[in-house]
Amino acid sequence: MNESIHLMKRIAVCVALILTTGAAFATELKLVAPGAPGSLVDKLKSASLTLAAPAREEPVTPQDLLAAARADYGRLESVLYAAGYYGGVIRIVVDGREAADIPPLAQISRIDRVALRVLAGPRFIFARTNVTPLAPGTELPDGFRFGAYAESGLIADAAKAGIDGWRDLGHAKAELAGQDVIANHKTNIVAADIRLNPGPRLRFGDLVVRKTGRVRPERLREIAGLPTGETFSPDEVDEAATRLRRTGTFRSVSVTEAETPAPDGTLDIEARVVDEKPRRIGFGAEISSLEGLGLSGFWLHRNLLGGAERLRLDASVGGIGGDTGGEDYNLSARFDRPATFTPDTGLYLEARAAEENEPNYRERSIEVGGGLTHIFSDSLTGEAGIAYRYSEVDDDLGARTLEHVLLPARLTWDTRDSQLDAHEGYYLDVEATPFVGVNGGSAGARLYGDARAYLGFGKDDRFVLAGRAQVGSVSGASAAEVPPGMLFYSGGAGTVRGQAYQSLAVDLGGGREIGGRSFMAFSGELRAPLRDALSLVAFYDVGFVGADSWGTENGGWHSGAGLGLRYDTGIGPIRLDVATPVSGGSSGAIEVYIGIGQAF
CATH class of the missing domain: 3.10.20.310 (membrane protein fhac)
Structure with a gap:
């Protein structure tokens, strides 16, 4: 009998909750502001908790509505003051009673109507x-x-x-x-x-490390680069925090000023950091109907020696099941040490072993080197170094062994709002690699530039125009004296979609081909949203490869176009492109490309 009574009580409570919830959502809500401009009315409506109640995911009770109505007096008044209206009159009537006159803990079973009336008055x-x-x-x-x-x-x-x-x-x-x-x-x-x-003019004191993890405090100070003894500057405080964050070693960074200056006119700065997980692994995959499957992975240690040093190991294999001459293998390692000579200058060491089985050549190479990196600003970085490269080559010029000393230098300017799915900004990457052949080989230089621009338009920049230009040149040495991997080809996902992979090269006659000493590629895309996370892309690519270092007289062009779909995963889009040659290729051929991130 008692169990039956308890069950009936539970049912009654549930019915009451359902009825009150339904009544809350069924309540008539209205805001009027006679004589006020439309922009002000919109701001008042956006600020009102009462008008927002029906959109809440959780059930809304009459007490919730009353609390929202009482809170709206202050919220609506703040909107009026922010717009310059200081003589406004606000009335919020709940079923005929002023909300301010209803006790906040009043037991109300239902609310049928809430009317908000705002008389803005004159603008001051x-x-x-x-x-x-x-x-x-x-x-x-x-x-x-x-x-x-x-x-x-x-x-x-x-x-x-x-x-x-x-x-x-x-x-x-x-x-x-x-x-x-x-x-x-x-x-x-x-x-x-x-x-x-204003208070006194102060100088920077010490960087006091209040909380640290695996990174040594002295290294934290070197990385932050606080200019102790110099005149205080809030920009320098922000820059110190930025330097610590961009190491990637910390999950969170806080750099704050001490509460009280020292008697000698200095102000200490306090740093608190929380370590990120020291190790990270990642994987990637791309597939093309012609180039086949490409797999890649990496292992990263963020704090190898306790000074925020980074070691990254990369491995990749490409051309699996494709028609590109065979599988390509790449294994590389890179060590980076931030704040080596200055807070913005770092040291890097790297090594790479690769085997490339391409349609026109086979190359096995080993490269080791090192150098310096420098961060000029949030958008401009650079590096320069020295490297040794050993290559075993087999192509249409014959089998040979090449050795070079390289002097690679690079500048990167990046203002994109996203690396995987940019809607605005610019990207410019310029590489210059002078080289000297060992054992009597010729000297020369390889230049390469990659420029990208993004323009969003339409409501909330939902449509995007994206453009890319690539330019390359090898000068001072003949094609036979340069590793094929340093020459240029066109065709495939990274240059001209729709054209066969590396299908455009320098024709030597008799079916023989080699890479070019000059190269250009241009791509344009229009990205348009469809619905939800899907978007449509229309693109056109064109490429050129020439035998000479500069000029377009001794070379050839080809182009391709197509359509693509993008599915936004929240961290980057999944890409599907379908393309066909437009000129310079097999008419009617269809190529399919699948990957992660935009094509550029």
Whole structure:
């Protein structure tokens, strides 16, 4: 009998919850602001918790609606002040009663109607705007001036700009000393007076490591590169944090100023870091109807010797089941040590062993070298070094062994918003590799450039125009004196889709072909969204390979075009491209490419 009673009670509670939840969502909600501009009305609606209640995933009770209505007084008033309306009247009526008059813990079984009415009143303007004392060169917000609309956010922005101006000159503890903001409701004007306390000019003290993990504290200081003894600068504090983050060794980095300066006029900076997992592995795959399957993987150690040193091992095999001359194998290792000579200069050592079985040649090579990297800015990086390369070559020029000393240098400028799926920005990668043949070989240089640009347009930049240009040249040595892997071919996923892999080369006659000493490739894409995570891509590629170092007289062109689909996984799109030759290839041929990330 007792169990039956308890069961009936549970059923009654469930029915009550269902009814109250249904009533909450069935409540009529309305906001009106007579005479207010549409932009202001939209902001009021966006700020209202009451109007947002039906969109909540969890059930909304009458008490939830009442709490939202009571909170909306302050939220709507903040919107009015932010737009310069200081005389507004807000009424929120819940079933005929002012929400502010209803006790917050009142037991209400249902709410049928909530009406929000906002009378914005006149818009106020600034009659006085003072910030004192003001650091030389400080720029206040453009709207913080006599006669402009007195938006409350401008007052806060002006105070922040004033403080930042002093901090940029070394006054790290500049602060707001006081402010008087008076709104005259008779004349609809606002007088704003802001007083600042610049405080003393300070110098950087020590970088104090408050929390660390596996990375040694002295290495943390070297990487951060805090200019101890120099005049304080907030940009230098931010840069120190950036240097620590870009090592990839830490999951989180916090660099903050000490609360109190030292008596000698210095200010210590405190660093707290949390280690990332020391090891990481990754895998990748691409497949093409002609080039076959390509597999790649890597193993990474983020802190090899306790100083944020990075060791990465890469292995790949390509051309599996393809018509590209056989499988290609690549095994490489790279060691990077940040902050070796300066905070932005690092040391690298690398080694690579490869076997390339391509349609026109076979090359086995070993390369070892090292050099320096330098980070010029967030978007510009460079590296330069020296390397030795040994190659065993078998191509249409015959079998031979080549040895070279290389002097590779590289600059990369990258402003893209995403590496895997860019919607805006630019990318420019320029490589220059002077080389000298060992045992009497000729000297020369290999140049290569890769430029990309992205333009988003339409609502929320949903459509993207993407363009790519590649240019290459080998000068100072004949094709026979250069490893085939340093020459140029065109055709395939990385150059001209729709054309057979490395199908465009230099024709020696009699069915013999070798790589070119000059190269150009141009690609254009229009990326358009379809629905959900799917998007459509239309593309056109064109490529050139020539026998000479420069010029287009002694060479050939080909092109391809097609359509593709992209599925956005959240971390990068899965790519499917279908292409066919347009000129210079087998008419009617169809090539299919599948991979991760955009084609470029």
